[in-house]
Amino acid sequence: MPQIVIENLFNLKINSVSVPRKVIEIIHENGIDWMHACGKKGRCTTCKIILKSGEENLSPPTKPELDFLQQGRLRAGERLACQTELLSGEIVVRVGNINKFPHIKYSE
Template sequence: MPKITIQNMNAVEFSADTKKSLLQNILDEQIDWLHSCGGKGKCTTCKMIIKEGGENLTPKGSVEKNFFALEKLKENERLACQCSFKNKVEQDTKLVICVGNENKLPHIEYSAC
C-alpha cells in the first residue's frame, strides 16, 4: 500500500487505501483534519500542500480546476476530499503533505513544513 506522511504533524505516516479519497484515509487514521463541508468539495478547508509524490494522485477534476481558476488553490495544493492515489501506484509510493497555515486546527501543535 502507498504511504502518506503529514510532515508538519510530527511526520505522521500511515498506509493508504487507493480506493478512498485522501481525506477519508486521513480520517480513517483518526487524524483531525479540517473539512467544513464534510468532504463534498464545496470549500477549501481540507486543502493540503503537496511536498512530494503529487504525480501519483488522480488528475484534478472540475471542482479543483474551479478553485484554481478562482485562485483559491495554488499549483502545489490539492483538496484532500477530491483526490486519491492513482489505481496502479507502486506499493512503495510515498506522498508527503502539509497542512496549510489557514487550515490548521487550534488544538493541534504543528511543526514547520
C-alpha cells in the first residue's frame, strides 16, 4: 500500500488510497500542516521534503526541481512535495529545520 512516513513527526504514517498523487496533497488531505509559500506551484523550496528512503517510489524530478538542484537551493535527497508524485510503495521523509512550523511539535 502506498504510504508516507514522516520521520520527525514521531514516524507518522499516512496511507494513500490512490496514486499517483502529489506528496503535498496527500499530506494536506490528512490534516497535516506543511509549508508551501508559493501556493504549490514549484516556485520556491518551502515545501521540500528530505527523502530518507523510497526514491524508487516517486516520480522523476521535475524541471523546477532540477533547476533548484542546479542553483543549490535543493540538495541531493531533497524534493519538492508540490512537484513530487508518490507512485507506489513507501517513502520515509523528514521536515527540514528551516521549514518547520512553530505550532507543531516535532520529534528528532
